[in-house]
Amino acid sequence: MEGKKKRILRAFRAAFPYTIPIFAGFWFVGLTYGIYMNVSGFSFWYPMIMSLTIFAGSIEFVVVNMLLGAFNPLQALVMTLMINARHLFYGISMLDKYRNTGWKKGFLIFGMCDESFTINYTAKIPEDVDEGWFMFFVTLLNYLYWFSGATLGGIFGSLLKFNTEGLDFVMTAMFVVIFMEQWLKEKNHVSSLLGLGLSLLCLLAFGAENFMIPAMLAIISVLTLLRKPIEKESEEVCQ
Structure with a gap:
């Protein structure tokens, strides 16, 4: 039993440093999400329960507008599948x-999110550290960072007395940052440009209220059809 405790503790000590940068990001965005929920008219229970059960930051922001709008379970299902489709891969x-x-x-x-996947897939785990426990603690710590940040944001959101106008722009800003980060990493920008172009076409065709799902379906379809040419061109650029 003592040996098992030492093995678990060793895995925790190995995993924790990897999650420190995630802590800073998750707490900031989580606090913002909790405050956003509060100023949208929801008590702290909502961000607390949603972060505990959904644990998908981007869709949790989207859910705020879904809760404020008309009941549409099909739209919620399709939107969730589209936004989190990358988790299949x-x-x-x-x-x-x-x-x-x-x-x-x-x-x-x-508990697998972008950050947990990246760490667990790429981290060089020491030979004396149990891989299963290492991945467990990475996932658990990231989960707790988001949950605690969202909950505290919901609690303190009702206590803060400042102008929160424009706070709902945080989701847009988050996606812009993610897009720019991906753009900088790419050797070939064909996929990004296709995404922008198809989104613009769907915006013009369906309007601001209804373009999201058609745009995502169009992007997935076109990128699937053009996958091999895009991959081939990317390899040529890298060479």
């Missing part, structure tokens, strides 16, 4: 890593 990539993790596998699947 994350899951396929982690099949081997999660294979022998026992009871921890369920939580690892539930």
Whole structure:
């Protein structure tokens, strides 16, 4: 039993430093999300429960507008699938890593976000550290960072007395930052330009209220059809 405790503690000590940068980002965005929920008319229970059960930052911001709008479960389902479709590919990539993790596998699947996937997939885990426990603590810590940030934002949002006009722009800003980061990493910008172009066409065709789902479907369809040419061109650029 003592040996098991030491193994678990060693895995925690190895995992924690990897999550420190995530803590700063998750707390800032989580606090903003909690405050945004509060100024939108929801008590702190909403961001607390949603961050605890959904644990998907981008869709949680989108859910605010869904809750304020007309009841449309089909739109909510399609929107969630479109925004989080990348997790399908994350899951396929982690099949081997999660294979022998026992009871921890369920939580690892539930708690896999962009940041946890990146760390667990790329981290060079020391040989004396249990890989399953390492991935568990990375996932757990990131989960707790987001949950605590969103909850505190919801609690303190009702106590803060300042002009919160424009706070809902945080989601737009977040997606812009993600897009710019991806743009800087790309050697070939064909995919990004296609995404922008198709989104603009859908905006003109369907209007600001209804363009999101058609745009996502169009982007997925076109990129799937052009996957091989884009990959080939990207390889030529890298060479």
